[in-house]
Amino acid sequence: DAGVIQSPRHxxxxxxxxxxxxxxxISGHNSLFWYRQTMMRGLELLIYFNNxxxxxxxxxxEDRFSAKMPNASFSTLKxxxxxxxxxxxxxxxxxxxxxxxEQYFGPGTRLTVT
Amino acid sequence: GDSVTQMEGPVTLSEEAFLxxxxxxxxxxxxxxxxxxxxxxEGLQLLLKATKADDKGSNKGFEATYRKETTSFHLxxxxxxxxxxxxxxxxxxxxxxxxGKLTFGQGTILTVHP
Numbered sequence: 001d002a003g004v005i006q007s008p009r010h011x012x013x014x015x016x017x018x019x020x021x022x023x024x025x026i027s028g029h030n031s032l033f034w035y036r037q038t039m040m041r042g043l044e045l046l047i048y049f050n051n052x053x054x055x056x057x058x059x060x061x062e063d064r065f066s067a068k069m070p071n072a073s074f075s076t077l078k079x080x081x082x083x084x085x086x087x088x089x090x091x092x093x094x095x096x097x098x099x100x101x102e103q104y105f106g107p108g109t110r111l112t113v114t
Numbered sequence: 115g116d117s118v119t120q121m122e123g124p125v126t127l128s129e130e131a132f133l134x135x136x137x138x139x140x141x142x143x144x145x146x147x148x149x150x151x152x153x154x155x156e157g158l159q160l161l162l163k164a165t166k167a168d169d170k171g172s173n174k175g176f177e178a179t180y181r182k183e184t185t186s187f188h189l190x191x192x193x194x195x196x197x198x199x200x201x202x203x204x205x206x207x208x209x210x211x212x213x214g215k216l217t218f219g220q221g222t223i224l225t226v227h228p
Contacts, residue, residue, distance in 0.1 A: 042218070043203065045215070048215060091158070093157070097214075101163060101207050101214065101216075103214060103216060106157050107155075107156060108157055
């Protein structure tokens with residue numbers, strides 16, 4: 001299995017631009033999680049889905065952030081407009097079933113907003 | 115709400131030294147407990163887990179025991195190696211209908227010198 005796939009691995013953009021991060025979970029996994037990691041705030045859960053339905057988006061920092069999961073094999077996290085304080089590493093993770101405890105993480109997308 | 119507190123880092127050790135990273139938690143009910151490890155430039159990966167009181171999780175020479183009376187899940191290794199240098203995260207899952215959601219501690223950076 002290829003594991004969780006994220007793209008791009010690195011993204012550098014200017015303030016005000018739209019950024020779209022992509023995630024392909026492991027086939028057969030039905031829960032998907034988006035995290036943000038920074039030195040100051042550590043690892044933060046932004047939003048998670050179960051069977052493509054958003055369950056909890058209370059971690060999304062503000063309306064500039066949105067996430068979708070149109071099908072079981074694809075999810076996006078969009079930031080519009082981006083700001084320098086959004087610079088972070090964004091991780092996607094998936095789990096096999098509702099009661100599963102092990103989350104499988106992707107390699108992350110390092111976002112830099114200048 | 116649920117929370118996880120880890121000892122402050124960074125932790126710096128010489129090769130073959132004994133390692134302890136403290137972790138305590140606050141949760142209702144009977145959570146499952148985990149240690150995840152993040153190597154440089156990678157996503158998190160599960161190191162070990164324990165799903166009920168007095169269980170001991172172990173992997174790659176690391177161990178942690180689920181202590182309900184002290185609400186703790188301290189990570190230990192008898193003899194660390196340079197390759198163990200990484201960031202270690204303690205986490206809990208409340209189980210039930212949590213969809214695999216995890217609450218993470220802030221992470222502890224471990225550096226092992228030859």
